[in-house]
Amino acid sequence: SQAAAAPASAAAGSATAAATSQAPARVELPSSSADYLNNPRPAYPGLSKRLGEEGKVVLRVLIEADGSASKAEIRSSSGYDRLDQAALQTVLRWRYLPGKRGGVAEAMWFNVPINFVLE
Numbered sequence: 001s002q003a004a005a006a007p008a009s010a011a012a013g014s015a016t017a018a019a020t021s022q023a024p025a026r027v028e029l030p031s032s033s034a035d036y037l038n039n040p041r042p043a044y045p046g047l048s049k050r051l052g053e054e055g056k057v058v059l060r061v062l063i064e065a066d067g068s069a070s071k072a073e074i075r076s077s078s079g080y081d082r083l084d085q086a087a088l089q090t091v092l093r094w095r096y097l098p099g100k101r102g103g104v105a106e107a108m109w110f111n112v113p114i115n116f117v118l119e
Helices: 002-021 046-051 081-093
Strands: 055-063 069-076 108-116
Touching: 046 081, 055 081, 069 081, 081 108
Parallel strands: none
Antiparallel strands: 055 069, 055 108
């Protein structure tokens, strides 16, 4: 019976050693340091100006590792389709500083607010 006990305790000891020798996996959160480069403001649609339309559009933009925007969708509307569409078309042409994970640029979604205010 002692012979049977020895392998069991040896197996338990090696399992414990294996569990303690492995450090817990480190979760690397993406830095949300994606940034706008020197991009032109969206053109204010002429009809929207004449009608006094103002508002804030928040777009969800997929920024690729090379800093280009590959997709964009309206997360919250300004309430005016013309303003929303002008913002959407503009952010897709912009260049960005991409977000990074572990120091390496990678594609990530970011919220990009665009304010249309008549002055």
